[in-house]
Amino acid sequence: MFTMGGGHWVRGIVDEIIKRGDERIVIHTGKTPSGPIHIGAEREQFICSAIQRELERRGIDSTFNFIIDSYDPIKSIPAGLTVPKGFEEELGKPLSAVPDPFGCHSSYAHHFAEEFIRCQPEFGLSPNIIYSHELYTKPEMKGAIKTVLMKLDQLKAIRRKYLHLPEEDGTADDWNPVMAVCEECGRIASMKREVIPNKIDSWDLEKDEITYTCSACGHKGQGKIRDLSLKLSWRVDWSAKWAVFRVTCEPAGKDHCVKDGAYDMGLEVCQEIFGYRGPLRVSYEWLTLGEHAMKTHKGITFTPMEWIKIAPPEALRHLILSADPMRHISFLPERIPDIVDNFDRLERIYYGIEAPPPTEDLEYLRDLYALCVKEKPHESAPARLPYRFAATIVQLEPILGSDKVIAKSVEYAARLHMKTSLSEYEASDVARRLSMASNWVSLYAPAQARFKLSTGALDIRISDETERKFVGSVAGLLERDLSESDLQNGIFETARTLGMEIGKAFAVLYRILIGSERGPRLAPLLLALDRDWVVERLRSAVQ
C-alpha cells in the first residue's frame, strides 16, 4: 500500500503544541515512588523526550520537568519488598517521610525515585527533578490551596459531576481536597481497611488558620496555611501543578485519559478553579510483562536498572518509540536478543547499510532512529557486536578467559563491518554488550540459548560406523596440537573424506561436548578445553 510518509508520530504532537502558542513550552511528567519504578514509566519519559527533541529540531526551546510525587501517602508495602519489622507503622505517612527500608537514602521516596532517576541519563534524558514534598512548601502551592478553599463549592460541584455521585442538595457533601500531615503522628492518611485522608475541619482565610483532625491518631491540630504541611488530593493536586507551572503538555496513562477520568476532571478544575487552560493531553497504553500489566504493589515489575544490565538503553527507546502510544507493548526479558536486533537493523537502515522493508517509510525510520539514540547519531555506522553472538561467546568465558572473549568479539565485530580496527567507542560498546549478554544468559535466557559442557557421565553412545570413525579422527587431530585454523579445516576435511555431511559431522561433536545439535565455533572451543580431557571424552563416546 502507498505510504503517506510524514515521519514519526511525535511530529503531529509537536504540531499541536506549537498551535497552542504558549509563551514557554513546558513538558511535564510525574510518578509516585510507591515502590520500584518499572520500565512502563519510561514510556511517559520517552514520549516527553521525543517531543523535546522534535521541538529542538525545529529550533524551539522547552522545559522538561519530572515531578516525583513524594508527598503521597504510602498505602501499602509492595509484594516482594523486604522491610524491617514494624514497618506497617509507616503506612499513611508521606513517602518522603518514610525511612528507606534499605537504609541508603534519606527516605522511601528518595530510594525508589533516585534509583529511577539515576538511570535516566543512560536512556538519553535529563529532566528537571521536582519532589512534591518540597514543592508544597512553596508559596505557589500554598496559594493554590487557598484558591481551592475559596472556590470549594464550585470545586465540589465539578467533582460530583465527574464521579457520577447521586445528586445531593449540596449540604451533605463534606469532601475537602486539602489534607494535613498530622503534627503528632506524621501521617497524612490512615490506612486501616481503606484509605482515609486527613481532611481539614475548618478554615479561615482571613486569619490564615486551619484546623484538622488526624484520621489515624485522632490528634486535633491547628495552624497557619503557610506553616502547616498541607497537600491537595490527587485530581486537584494534578491541576494545581498544571496551573503553577503553566504546563503545555503532559502525557498520561490511558487509565487517566478515559472519558470523565482524572484528566478530564483535572482540565476542568484547572480552567474553572485555577484559571489556566491546562496542558495538551497525550495518552498512552501500558507496557505489560508478558500478559500481565506491571503492578508495583503486586511486585510485578521490571525496572530500567534491570534493563541496563541486560540490554542497550537505545533498544528500550526503540521498543517504546516505535510503537503507537495507544497500543500496548508486551515485553518479555527472554526476547531481549530480538529487541536488540531490531534496533541494530534500524541503525543499519539509517546508515544505508541495509535496505528498508519496501512497505516502510524511510523518513519515519530516520526520525525514529534519531529519537532512539542517546544524543546525536554518530557520523557513520558504529560497528556493533550482534547480541546473539555475545550471548554465545560469553558462555565460553569460564574456559577462554575474559581477555580472549573480548579480543575475539572485537575481531568479529570489526570483520562484520569490514573494518580493520574498532574506534574507542565501538570497542567499549562491544565490551558493554558482552557484559549485558552475560547477565542476560544467567538471568533470563531460555534453555535453548544456553549451553554447558557435558562433564558428567556420558549419556550418548555413537553407533553409526562413519560417525565413529569421524569422532576418532578428530580425537587424533587434537593430539597433534594444531593451530586453530588448521584444526577447523582438519575437521572439515576429515568429514569430507569420510563422505559425511558437514552439518551432521559438527552435530555429532556438539552432542558429545554440550549435548546440543549446534554450538559455538568448534575449533576455538576444542582448543580452549583441556586437551587430554577432550580426547578421552571423544574416544569414550565411540568405544
Place this chain on the structure above:
RNA sequence: GGGCCUGUAGCUCAGUACGGUAGAGCGAUGGGCUCUUAACCCAUUGGCCAAGGGUUCAAAUCCCUUCAGGCCCGCCA
C-alpha cells in the same frame, strides 16, 4: 451498571485517519556455502484479518451486533 482501548501468520507487530485482490521481522522446513562463534545466502512454508451481519462494483479498513482480553468510573504510568 456506564465508558475507553485492543483482537491481523506459531510469536512480535505493520497496514485502519483517505476502502482497491493480505505484509515485515523472528520461527519452522528445504537447499547452498574451500565451510558454522546457534553465522550467512537463497527458496519454501505459513492467515475465514476474533465471530456474525450491513453499506459498496470493491471492506482488515466504514457502520451495527456479539465474543474474548486489558483498563477507567475511589488512591495507583
